[in-house]
Amino acid sequence: MSELVALLREGLPPESILTDPDVTASYAHDMASFCPAGAPAVVVLPRTVDEVRHVLRTATALRVPVVPQGARTGLSGAANAVEGCVVLSLTRMDAILEIDPVNRIAVVEPGVVNADLSKAVAAHGLAYPPDPSSWEQCTIGGNIGTGSGGLCCVKYGVTAEYVLGLDVVLADGRLLRTGRRTAKGVAGYDLTRLFVGSEGTLGVVVRAVLALKPAPPRQLVLAAEFGSTAAAGEAVARIMAAGHTPSLLELMDATTIEAVNRVTRMGLPDSTQALLLAGFDTQDPAAELAAVGELCRAAGATEVVPADDAAESELLLAARRATLVALESVKGTTMIDDVCVPRGRLAEFLDGVAAIAERRRLTIGVVAHAGDGNTHPTVCFDSSDEDERRRAQASFDDIMALGLELGGTITGEHGVGVLKRDWLARELGPDSVALQRQIREVFDPLGILNPGKVL
Amino acid sequence: MSELVALLREGLPPESILTDPDVTASYAHDMASFCPAGAPAVVVLPRTVDEVRHVLRTATALRVPVVPQGARTGLSGAANAVEGCVVLSLTRMDAILEIDPVNRIAVVEPGVVNADLSKAVAAHGLAYPPDPSSWEQCTIGGNIGTGSGGLCCVKYGVTAEYVLGLDVVLADGRLLRTGRRTAKGVAGYDLTRLFVGSEGTLGVVVRAVLALKPAPPRQLVLAAEFGSTAAAGEAVARIMAAGHTPSLLELMDATTIEAVNRVTRMGLPDSTQALLLAGFDTQDPAAELAAVGELCRAAGATEVVPADDAAESELLLAARRATLVALESVKGTTMIDDVCVPRGRLAEFLDGVAAIAERRRLTIGVVAHAGDGNTHPTVCFDSSDEDERRRAQASFDDIMALGLELGGTITGEHGVGVLKRDWLARELGPDSVALQRQIREVFDPLGILNPGKVL
Structure with a gap:
């Protein structure tokens, strides 16, 4: 037994310590593409605060890196193991x-x-x-x-x-x-x-x-179809400028619509270049849907479908919920990006991503939390095709650069992890990075907490 | 001319640099009671970012403390000058x-x-x-x-x-x-x-x-009178537990009501121990007022007065707006506290403050942003009476201790400044204070930025 495991056992029951390499290997990754991961030395699953404290004291004593993990559904490699680390899974502290x-x-x-x-x-x-x-x-x-x-x-x-x-x-x-x-x-x-x-x-x-x-009242959803991304972007701008506060405002581009149509046979018309879903959970959502429907039409919507009740709303949202599975089915693998731009520049961003897809000869679908300007360009590729894999990775940089160029940020909600570490430095600049490093050193002078992530 | 002023002049026009001691002395204080202040060496009023940068570069070169100021309406002494400092007033950068x-x-x-x-x-x-x-x-x-x-x-x-x-x-x-x-x-x-x-x-x-x-719809306000603070606290708890989201939910205690009555002759009944004001800026505020009025009555309100329109709402709010002036008129000087407690413990806090007022033989009125549990106990005292002044200062400590005892914080919105520095350390504990000090050193290694404040 290694010294690390022996020391961990002093404060953790044996069943909370996993050392079988086949088992620990299954804790090496979150759901990000293109992110390296090392092999954990051990996985611990504490049930109490005292057990967590024991793990950290042990790691400090032995200078062993610690990688905290939740459900590993992250998309930036932040929860990826580093070589020889203690993976600290908090999943059993679930009260x-x-x-x-x-x-x-x-x-x-x-x-x-x-x-x-x-x-x-x-x-x-x-x-x-x-x-x-x-x-x-x-x-x-x-x-x-x-x-x-x-x-x-x-x-x-x-x-x-x-x-x-x-x-x-x-x-x-x-x-x-x-x-x-x-x-x-x-x-x-x-x-x-x-x-x-x-x-x-x-x-x-x-x-x-x-x-x-x-708890808010139940939401009602409206779907609006557009013949161009510019028209959909204009609708988003008009809805927000008019003072509406939707409970969701989601956008899907033509590539995503096509993928969803193929998987679900929802039969969205082929001419639809962008689909906007707007939800309202106010006391009188029907009135909001009517007003927003008018704004969509004025912005050039080819069709506006307001739901009459919760069941119809769920049906409309089903298209949005199907996007990830649909895009995964295109080529087997996806890389899900996360760029947030000022919502007034959404259409420019969508057009820019379409241009990147063409230049790199890739399929890139975009779903967006349009009301926030938070987009998820999703690159579809065949991971067994080395050339396509390379082009997918190159498109990632194109997309980050486009986001920054439009006054956006490289991550709206997925975080930095290892995936965007270099781009973070580019977004922040050297002064900010230096300050953030110093703050990190205040909390982690030995550099054992999730090393190599964020900065 | 001092070296400091000479250097400042290299990057600031002469009219942006004040050195007359009679003038600079008027920048020494914000609106807090019981907070020491030093005499500024100089007051600068820059108009551009570059001028501010020049001030900071100069201060760093000469190791002179810098105290940034806005309108000096603060209530914790955070903007008070320290001896020999540069007061950096940002009031002219107002675009x-x-x-x-x-x-x-x-x-x-x-x-x-x-x-x-x-x-x-x-x-x-x-x-x-x-x-x-x-x-x-x-x-x-x-x-x-x-x-x-x-x-x-x-x-x-x-x-x-x-x-x-x-x-x-x-x-x-x-x-x-x-x-x-x-x-x-x-x-x-x-x-x-x-x-x-x-x-x-x-x-x-x-x-x-x-x-x-x-911009929200215009708000409608309801006033509810209670025969005890416990009943008013119960009403707040019921309103929040029932899922209402008022746009304001303010409470005034008996001392405050009495002071307001004296100054404004609003004629609130003497038996009123607490007045609650609830506002709603939803699409149908009248319906909310009706529901909240019922909750107030169920909690023991002796009278419930819903406004019919914006003008009536403003009349009801006038009582709340008059509180500070009214309490100031009681003894000439006030010390306005700022303690936030879990809203479920509001009544306990009000009763505790009343007990402190009695024990210290002081008049303490409480106005509270009741919906947040954020209270402003306001100690009224005659600053020329040395004994009363001492008792007022002692009551400050009593109030802070009471707030922490009830699971609250020593400042909901006024900040720490110099007034609550010692109490901050008590709320945070030594580990947190040490970390915060280290963070401060990251940003200000020479200790020239508003020294002596917060920590």
Whole structure:
């Protein structure tokens, strides 16, 4: 038994320590493409805060890197193992400790699955809005680590806006409490927010106080078809400029529509170059749909289909939900990007991606949280075709450059991980990178927390 | 001429540099009680980013402390001068650079007055929600520095939630850009949020990208009178637990009501121990008022007065707006506290403050943003009475201790400054303070930025 495993056993039960290489190898990757991963020395699955502290103390004593993991549904390699590391899976710390309707907070362990929390708070008439696509698998700890978003963000904001306070195990095993349980608070620097999106490089979240919202009325959805991306982009601009606040505003481009048609036989017309889905969960959503439908028509929509009820709304959303599977079926492998641009430049971005696809001879579908300007260009490629694989990887750089050129950011909600480390430096510039490095050193002077990620 | 002034003149026009001690002394204080202040060596009023950079470069070269200031309406001494410092007033950098309705952002200089921004965006059908009481004087830069709130926060959140990106001049004069212009973004650690509420100790904000909301419908207000604070607290709990989202939910205690009655002759009944004001800016506010009125009655309200229109709503709110002046009239001087507790413990807090007032033989009125649990106990005292002054100061500590005991924070929205430095350390604990100090050193290795504040 290695010294590492022997020391870990002093504070963890044997069944919480995995060392079989076949098993530990299955913890090496999250869902990102093109991201290297090493082989973990060991995988630990603690059940208590004290066990996590023991893991960090052990790692500090032996100078062994620690890679925190949730459900590994991330798309930037942030949860990928590094060679010889301790993989620290928080999935077994999955208790919802408290739901408080008066103070509208939930207190949870990091391994709670997003959907489980959503269902639990719904029973109290409350909602935890952040809804990443992977919400049925992904954990709150992972959501906090990546600062994840979802469809609801256009109205309800991202994960960061729902994290009031954290318990964090620091690199040396100390337990830090940040933030508060109250609705407001400005006591000192905002360490809570610093941990959100830090991808496990500053500490390990073991408990979170989350803000909840009253459950909204059921949403009604409208679908609008457009003959050009420019028209769809114009509709998005008009909807937002007119002061509407949709609960979702999603866009699919022609490539995505075609893929969805092929897989689902939904029969969207071939002439449709862009499909816009707008949802409203206000008291009178039908009135909003009527107004937004008019704006879509004025922007050039070829067809506008407002749902009459929840069932019809779900049918319309089915097209959006089918996109990932549909795009995966095109070539077997996808690389899902995540670029956020000012929403006024959405059409330019879509046209730019289409040009990249043509130049690189690739199929790239774009789905976008259009209301936020947050796009997910999805590159479809055959990973066994070396040349196509290379072109796919090259298109990634093209897409990042395009996003920055349009005043956007290289990541709206998926995070940096290893995938976008170099591009992060380009977006931030050397002064910001230097400051961020120094902040990281404050929290992790030995460099054992998720090394090689983010910066 | 001192070396400091000579160097400053190399990058600032003479009219932007004030050295007359009678004049500079008038910049020594913000509006906090019991906070020491030194005499500034010089006050500078730059008009451009380059001038600010020159000031910081000069201060770094000579190791002179710099105290950034907005309108000095703060209540924690964060903007108080330190002996021999450069007071850096940002009030002349007051341009609104951009208002963009499609992307719902404004780009502003730090000296823009909150009310001026609100009016400017209203002309585009938009709103900048954060509304501190001092909104007609206070600046956006000051709001960002203190992380300020206001009445609207219960529905719309605090300043921090509206700051998307910043331009910050660092201690050595370098210009750092943080954040983004997009609705979402998770590129690297959240430096933007770290600067918000840092009270000028990490850098000087010279430009901000702010998120805007669509202007809401006009709000309708309801007033409810209660025979006990417990009943009013119960009403707040029931309103929030029932899933209502008021646009304001304000509470005044018996002492405040009495003071307001005396000053305004509004004639609130003597038996009223607590007055609750609830506002709604939804499409159908009358329906919300009816429902909330029922909840108030069920919680024991002795009278419920819903406004029929905007004019009546304003009349009801006049009582709330009169509180500060009314409480000031009690003894000539007030010390306005700022403690946020979980809203479920509001009644306990109010009773605790009443007990402190009795024990210390003081008049303490409490107004609260009840929907957030954010209270402002206001100690009324005669500053020429040395004994009363001492008792007032002692009550401050009692109130902080009470807030922490109830699971609250020592500052909901006014910040730490010098007033609450010691209490901050108590709330955070030594590990957090040590980390925050190290972060501060990353940004300000020479310790010239607003020394002695926050930590």
